[in-house]
Amino acid sequence: MTDAPDMNVVFQALAHPARRRILDIVRDRPGCTVGAVGDDFEMSRIGVLKHIRNLEAADLLVSQREGRERHLYFNVVPIQMIYDRWTSEYGRLWAGRLARVKYRVENREEER
Amino acid sequence: MSESERKAVYRVKIRGTVDDVWRELTRTDRPQYAMFNSVMHFNALAAGGQLRMRSPNGKYTGVAGRFVEVTRPVLLSHTLRFTNYDDPECTIVYDLKEIPEGVELTLTVEDLPTGTKSEKQLKQGGPFIVKNLKAVVETGRPTLGARLLFVLFKLLAPFNPESTRSENWPLPGTGS
Numbered sequence A: 001m002t003d004a005p006d007m008n009v010v011f012q013a014l015a016h017p018a019r020r021r022i023l024d025i026v027r028d029r030p031g032c033t034v035g036a037v038g039d040d041f042e043m044s045r046i047g048v049l050k051h052i053r054n055l056e057a058a059d060l061l062v063s064q065r066e067g068r069e070r071h072l073y074f075n076v077v078p079i080q081m082i083y084d085r086w087t088s089e090y091g092r093l094w095a096g097r098l099a100r101v102k103y104r105v106e107n108r109e110e111e112r
Numbered sequence B: 001m002s003e004s005e006r007k008a009v010y011r012v013k014i015r016g017t018v019d020d021v022w023r024e025l026t027r028t029d030r031p032q033y034a035m036f037n038s039v040m041h042f043n044a045l046a047a048g049g050q051l052r053m054r055s056p057n058g059k060y061t062g063v064a065g066r067f068v069e070v071t072r073p074v075l076l077s078h079t080l081r082f083t084n085y086d087d088p089e090c091t092i093v094y095d096l097k098e099i100p101e102g103v104e105l106t107l108t109v110e111d112l113p114t115g116t117k118s119e120k121q122l123k124q125g126g127p128f129i130v131k132n133l134k135a136v137v138e139t140g141r142p143t144l145g146a147r148l149l150f151v152l153f154k155l156l157a158p159f160n161p162e163s164t165r166s167e168n169w170p171l172p173g174t175g176s
Helices: A004-014 A017-026 A035-038 A045-059 A075-090 A091-110 B018-026 B117-139 B144-159
Strands: A062-066 A069-074 B008-014 B039-042 B050-055 B061-071 B077-081 B092-097 B102-109
Touching: A004 A017, A004 A045, A004 A075, A017 A035, A017 A045, A017 A062, A017 A069, A035 A045, A035 A069, A045 A062, A062 B008, A075 A091, A075 B008, A075 B117, B008 B117, B018 B077, B018 B092, B018 B102, B018 B117, B061 B092, B077 B117, B102 B117, B117 B144
Parallel strands: none
Antiparallel strands: A062 A069, B008 B102, B039 B050, B050 B061, B061 B077, B077 B092, B092 B102
């Protein structure tokens, strides 16, 4: 189980909409560069870099240097450990089913 | 698709020493809980050595590969292919770094065979491996979810495909 200080950092990192958007971008484009992430934002490059560092500190992003560029990868493990901590108690089967019903109904509403 | 796009990275911090984590990654004396309860067999723990991950009774081989780099106790890299799929092999890299809290373990999967069943299995397996290595080193046993999974594996073993039988995946130089 992730200990409390680790988990605090993860929740803090996830608490900002820009950082959640960065995770979406990197998850969909594994190995993208810091510059490429910045292209999706109107804020300054330094602002984006600050958010990226915050996500790296929480281990939600891992950067690897390849040649002259730094490539970013989404690390799902901290989120998996949050999921593991609470879902076994309440039943992941039913939670999963309810979530799927919500996604299905809401997507259908969007289609209308 | 570029090289960096065909890569997946998983990282976890473990309260232990690099030697503890290395021991778990390379042990052959009992099943490796973090590796889906399979037993590691190799003919040499060195670059070029062949490895197999087999069921505890030795009947089935789930993974076959070759060590690419072995730098004790900080870097272990090997190729991997699942014996039940006919997919291209990928490379697994375990990078162990000593940090004030213990060890930072990074598992990188390179050359992911995109769009294959192996890719799906590797992406599900990555988080399982690093979180169970953490659990085993810190508490001495795998997570509850892993323990339940091992029971399921045991029950389903008779239904493993013929292609995974260990006689189809001999380990050169060991007679097994």
